[in-house]
Amino acid sequence: AWGKLQLPSTSEIEAYFYLASFIEFETLELPDISATAQTVAKLHISSMGASDAFGSPIPMYDGLFCHVNGWEKDWSVLFSKMLWQVYLLDESINGFSEECNILVIQTLGILVPRLLGHLDRSVGRIRPCFIHGDLWEGNIGKEVASGRHYIFGSNGYYGHHEMELAYWRTKHHKMSSRDYCTEYFKHHGPSDPASEVDDRIRLYGVKACLMYGINEQGSKTKDRQVSFLHKA
Numbered sequence: 001a002w003g004k005l006q007l008p009s010t011s012e013i014e015a016y017f018y019l020a021s022f023i024e025f026e027t028l029e030l031p032d033i034s035a036t037a038q039t040v041a042k043l044h045i046s047s048m049g050a051s052d053a054f055g056s057p058i059p060m061y062d063g064l065f066c067h068v069n070g071w072e073k074d075w076s077v078l079f080s081k082m083l084w085q086v087y088l089l090d091e092s093i094n095g096f097s098e099e100c101n102i103l104v105i106q107t108l109g110i111l112v113p114r115l116l117g118h119l120d121r122s123v124g125r126i127r128p129c130f131i132h133g134d135l136w137e138g139n140i141g142k143e144v145a146s147g148r149h150y151i152f153g154s155n156g157y158y159g160h161h162e163m164e165l166a167y168w169r170t171k172h173h174k175m176s177s178r179d180y181c182t183e184y185f186k187h188h189g190p191s192d193p194a195s196e197v198d199d200r201i202r203l204y205g206v207k208a209c210l211m212y213g214i215n216e217q218g219s220k221t222k223d224r225q226v227s228f229l230h231k232a
Contacts, residue, residue: 023150025141030174033183035149036140040132041187043151044161047130054078054128056157062134062211065089068157075126075160076116079204080108086210093214107206115200119160124192128158135164136173161188162197166204172212 005015055071055078067086072078087104091097119126132139132154139153167173168180181201190197 023141024144025150026144028142030178031137031140032142032149033178033180035142036151037180037183038187039149039151040135040164041184044129044131044164044188047158048127050130051128051158054158054160060133060155060157062086062155063215065211065214067133067155067207074120075128076112076120078159079116079163079207080112083112083207083210084108086207086214090210090213104206107203111203115196115203116160119191126160126191129161130156131159131161131164132156133159133164134167136167137175160191162191162200163204165201166208169201170205170208170212172209172216 002016002018005017007013007015053071053073054075056068057071059066059069061067065086067082068078072081083104087100091101118124132151133156134153135151139151141150141152142148143150165181165184168175170176185197191200
């Protein structure tokens with residue numbers, strides 16, 4: 001249920017409420033690898049064809065950061081916008097790093113066209129699917145009563161299905177200790193060329209790494225970002 005709160009007539013703000021069912025989850029170190037892969041693949045496959053563009057009709061927030069707002073015809077354009085915006089926010093919070101700046105510009109100018117450009121072309125063009133947007137272990141649970149698996153806490157939008165998997169490879173998430181990606185690809189294969197899927201997921205991980213720096217501020221985080229960008 002949701003709705004608008006009835007505030008005093010003198011109030012200068014509007015406020016809304018949202019109520020959801022409480023689900024008791026099992027205490028697990030990591031989500032079940034098979035169930036997680038199947039659930040996420042089903043989400044991606046079933047949503048293909050629902051949109052012919054990449055993005056969202058409403059602003060979508062990753063924490064306090066609006067990372068998607070509107071539509072783009074080409075996936076590489078939307079990803080570039082997201083990456084540049086999150087970099088600028090990180091810079092405003094953690095300060096300017098010349099090395100990080102150079103690496104981000106190189107990533108946008110060289111790696112994005114090289115790894116994602118062909119995904120926008122008519123031959124081999126990818127189809128948008130709805131992705132969760134923040135699929136780390138804290139947003140996946142198994143209900144105690146039924147054993148049913150849930151994913152929640154979405155900041156989703158229509159994007160490239162491989163983008164979802166970046167959170168499963170970044171070291172600041174525990175899911176990186178197991179190969180969820182290989183299990184996922186049993187149900188929904190990588191885009192062509194499949195030989196470059198690891199490079200694409202690593203590229204997508206740059207955004208996740210920069211977002212982590214926004215939430216976990218400090219010099220150690222900046223060093224981690226620079227190290228990740230070098231590997232990308």
